[in-house]
Amino acid sequence: MTAPRTPARLALTLGCAAMLAACGGSSGGGGLLGGTPTPSPTPTPSPSATTASCSLSARQDWALEQLNEWYLFPELMVPGTSKTAHADLQNYIDAVVQPARDRSFDRYFTYVTSIREETAFFQSGSSAGFGFRLGYDTSARRVFVIESFEGAPALAQNIDRGAEITAIGTTGSNLQTVNALMAGGGAQAVVDALGPSDPGVTRVLRVRDPSGAERTLTLAKTDFTLDPVSSRYGYRIINDGGRQVGYINLRTFIDTAGPDLRAAYQAFRDAGVTDLVIDFRYNGGGLIDVAELMGDLMGRDKVGQVYDYITFRQSKSSESSTYLFRSQPQAIAPTSIAFIGTGGTASASEMVINSMQPYLPNTRLALVGENTYGKPVGQIALDRSACDDRLRVIAFRLENANRQGDYYTGLASTVPNTCRATDDISRQLGDPAERMLAVALDFVSGRGCSPFSATTQATGREILQPRRPDAVQANLPGSF
Incomplete structure (x- = not known):
């Protein structure tokens, strides 16, 4: 017989947190370990940061309590980590588990994300974006489409694997070349230029197709459902x-x-x-x-x-x-x-x-x-639904x-x-x-x-990834 599985309040996942481009992103999840996936409750809208229960200090206290109870490497936590020295919750968590980071046991695998966004992604693959996955070459300062997803805006405009993104702007008159963006701010500058992962965000892209032909087009981020095994080549x-x-x-x-x-x-x-x-x-x-x-x-x-x-x-x-x-x-x-x-x-x-x-x-x-x-x-998922906080703890x-x-x-x-x-x-x-x-x-x-x-x-290219990914990017590395 298989040993009893973990209780329903724990959501276990195996994901690589997306702070590092070489990691290729993080994957969290809401399913039970070895059981039927159980949806997290629909959270109420996140209260203002001035609300006492969801103030930064209260959220830090809650996160520390969870880490003290569940973190796999309790001996590699920093006792008495200053709360006031950190302006956001993730920075505070990073500081608490820094010794485990230093030993490469927790390479940004412990992080806070949105219950709402992560649940939508894991249950149905729902996300908002252009619908492509990007890779970059640092030395050559080039960004390529390494995969496009069915039913998403990019593929609808014939942007597919092998295409190169050569310039990005909010309008046709303010296009910035990818070369210039990377020269000035590295890969993160390209991430920033592509904008937030919200429906309706629009960018003008100059694209060089695999044939060598260049075109300039306008692409808007929309909600789409990811097929985990491609209908084209899966x-x-x-x-x-x-x-x-x-x-x-x-x-x-x-x-x-x-x-x-x-x-x-x-x-x-x-x-x-x-x-x-x-x-x-x-x-x-x-x-x-x-x-x-x-x-x-x-x-x-x-x-x-x-x-x-x-x-x-x-x-x-x-x-x-x-x-x-x-x-x-x-x-x-x-x-x-x-x-x-x-x-x-x-x-x-x-x-x-x-x-x-x-x-x-x-x-x-x-x-x-x-x-x-x-x-x-x-990781396990520990939720504070009133604040839309899901803490992914290496456990x-x-x-x-x-x-x-x-x-x-x-x-x-x-x-x-x-x-x-x-x-x-x-x-x-x-x-x-x-x-x-x-x-x-x-x-x-x-x-x-x-x-x-x-x-x-x-010797290959790296997956393009934000320093601080949203829930979808954390689970689908390189996606925009």
């Missing part, structure tokens, strides 16, 4: 020299990913697929329930065996649990898996990779692309069936094989000729590859 069966290989690209671990994952694995099962390429290159994490479902769908021959261990601090050990593979009608039994990853691959994505390692022969599992971010810990660590965890430097040092490849934005995701996918196909087909180490420097 999953397919690739005929690789007669070998049938299942490919799936999961954008994020949200509630609505379940049906998409089931459909993909049913197609794989129907076709007799046993070789998989799982593309997590931009996936910063998300709901742990969905990560466990993905494991179940690869566990046809593993039912009842350990998928993951979740361990809380000693004072909360009653919350610790073990998840066993469960039977799913769409499940397959893969004999080889190539996981595509980058520095933006984090948390729930890393959990899936780590949890599958004990069950594949050493020659049949690989990490393709670059080293992952390194986040073997997860548990993760291990696979062999009790392997602590991969704070990424998974390249733990997986049996690595295959070096760069993200090829000249080709669409899911194209067998795209470099990362081509190398992954080489691995599962036994054609070999060039390895990399945990210390190998990445």
Whole structure:
């Protein structure tokens, strides 16, 4: 039997907080660990900061109380942190957990966000934006579209993967080049120029299409619903020299990913697929329930065996649990898996990779692309609905069936094989000729590859991310 799961008032998630561009963003979530997702109550409008219950001081006191009770590394908190020295709640939280930051145990994974925004995203993928994901090259001072989302404004104007954003303005007469923005203020200047993530925010963009043609257009941010598995390229069966290989690209671990994952694995099962390429290159994490479902769908021959261990601090050990593979009608039994990853691959994505390692022969599992971010810990959601505050607290660590965890430097040092490849934005995701996918196909087909180490420097672009992301950007890294 699986150990009892955590109580309903705790919402657990695996996400990489988006303070660092290399992290690729954060993923929080509102679903219960191992149970049916439970929506948070609809919060009342946030009271004014002058209201006593939601004053900065009161919010700081509340956050500290939660950290004292739940934080995974209580010995790495700063006692007596000054409240008056910090002008906002996040800065205060950062100061309290600074020792854990210094040891890379909590790289901005503990943060405060909006209950309202996060709940909308995790339940349905709802967000407001242009509907593209951006990457940037610091040295060349260039920004590219690395993915566009269906049903969103950008794709409606044929802005897709491989396009370059060369200038941004609020009108056609005040366009600023991306080169000038980055020269003056780095990546954050581009983030600021794109404006807040509110419906109706409009920007004029100069776009260079992959063909080289340039055009200037006006784009407005609107509400749209994210499909976690793209209807264009999210999953397919690739005929690789007669070998049938299942490919799936999961954008994020949200509630609505379940049906998409089931459909993909049913197609794989129907076709007799046993070789998989799982593309997590931009996936910063998300709901742990969905990560466990993905494991179940690869566990046809593993039912009842350990998928993951979740361990809380000693004072909360009653919350610790073990998840066993469960039977799913769409499940397959893969004999080889190539996981595509980058520095933006984090948390729930890393959990899936780590949890599958004990069950594949050493020659049949690989990490393709670059080293992952390194986040073997997860958050719980602690809510103060009157203030629309959701505190994401690092509260548990993760291990696979062999009790392997602590991969704070990424998974390249733990997986049996690595295959070096760069993200090829000249080709669409899911194209067998795209470099990362081509190398992954080489691995599962036994054609070999060039390895990399945990210390190998990445040569690709970074995901563009605000210093302080909103709830959606924190859960869908690089999205605007």
